[in-house]
Amino acid sequence: MSNYLLVDFGSTFTKLCAVDVTSEKIIGTAAHYTTVLEDISIGYHNALNLLYDKLGKNIEFDQVIACSSAAGGLKMAAIGLVEELTVEAAKRVCLGAGAKVDLVFSHHLTRKETKQIIEEDIDIILLSGGVDGGNSENVIYNAKLLGEMGVKIPVIYAGNKSAEDDIIDIFDHYQLDYHICENVMPKINKLNPKSARKTIREIFLKQIIEAKGIKKIESDIDQVILPTPNAVLEAAKLLAEGYLDETGLGDIVVIDIGGATTDLYSMCYATNRSDVVLHGLEEPYEKRTVEGDLGMRYSAPGIVKSLSEREIEYINQEKQIDIVKEVNERYKNVHLLPHNERDEFIDQFLAEMCAYRSMNRHVGKIHEVMTPMGKVFNQSGKDLTNVRYVIGTGGVIINSKRQKEILKQTTNILDDKAQLRPDDPEFLVDQLYIMAPMGLLAQKHPKLALKLMKENFKELN
């Protein structure tokens, strides 16, 4: 018998998932509040005891591996040159590595912006700009400013290759903690995320985990290997693609509505059509977007922020609630769990808004262009119309009584022809909350991780 314990240190909950690799079964799951401020191991041991209670016995684990988004997750600043090009590329690389991108800057940095990076507790800076052989002036300027301002955190350089030697000289001169990677955009509209993503992961392992107070627990567990969103992304990719003779589900979308963010993952190519002209930066097969202003608790006010007075009034009348008051209550009391039908109703409504709006920003858009040669379709972003499954994860979806209603918000309910939302997908829910754990397990046993996800995801009819 060989047991694995997979741990997800979340900002609110520490979640455990025990797997027996020999009999290929999930033994049990448990969760307890994360105690990152005091000592992260308290919450971990409480969760472990809960798991033992559930199982009725203590068991030995051969491997304990963890992912973490505790203490604010991995916070990054993305810097590029032009907003639609290297800035967007840098941002996507950070997101794909499981980071939260708190600051985004284009063109020459200012002293004020650099100060912001220093003051806002950013963990890693990704500096890009210029295609290979292209503009060097901008990255050199920005590297100098980062040096002059005495930035202490790790800086990843992933910009114009031709500026690399100058950048190294500058960073050496100012004694920055730097890492040199391949350019995130070596050619116009060509995205090259791998090298920078790998370096982000390495820095996360070596430095960030320690800084977040997670190192303390190292005597109890073998390894913290991934930021949680990265683990979910790995799981989603595996689920879509399959592994050897264990088939995958094909094109999928995963939505994770949390307290502070709503994360959307899509696993598919930008388009399967031959009658469209694709525009903008190349879209990755595995794409993650994060909406920092859409969440159930910390970010609840963001949900109503962009609504007009009229819309708020309409919602209040229609739903018989005071939406502004409700979101503020949730913002002030982030541990609030719904106690009655009314709370549930409001959480359900907020979750539906998060799902609808986050998809708005994730999904590709298409518009018809009339040309003298007839109609042409111009597409930017990803075409999700043929996605086969929309999968929900995260507390609010798992605990909802009307799960399908939330997931349905990702489809084209308003019949907006310009949005390439999933057309007619099936709906699944990660009812045991195992996606991040399976992303961890997949590092060692991909086939088993895939099998367990397929077995344990609940189908909604």
Place this chain on the structure above:
Amino acid sequence: MKTIVIGVIGADVHAVGNKIIDYTLVNSGYNVINIGVLSSQEDFINAAIETDADLIMVSSLYGHGEIDCRGMREKCIESGLEDILLYVGGNIVVGKQDFNETLKRFKEMGFDRVYPPGTSIDLALNDIKEDLGE
């Protein structure tokens, strides 16, 4: 190596000439950034900034070139590309107009070189060599 951004502007999908220009310029030793058809002024300018380009060559075959190109020089200046060369060519205006008039209008719009319909790329290549060097 000198860098040239090429593409077809506006709601125009004529790709053949674009490919010929691409082929010829690459063979002549230039670094060619081809942003393809259906490109906006911003697409050209963004590509030119990131690649530190020396020249933007705009193609337009469908007669709306004048509308599509208007304001492009101003946007280049706004974007810090004061010194970039702007070329335009193709069927750049509606109908059969006197080309000298067209040339004048596009020069006033800030284009450095303007080519009438049916211009061979070799002719433009000579101008490029003159403006950018070999």
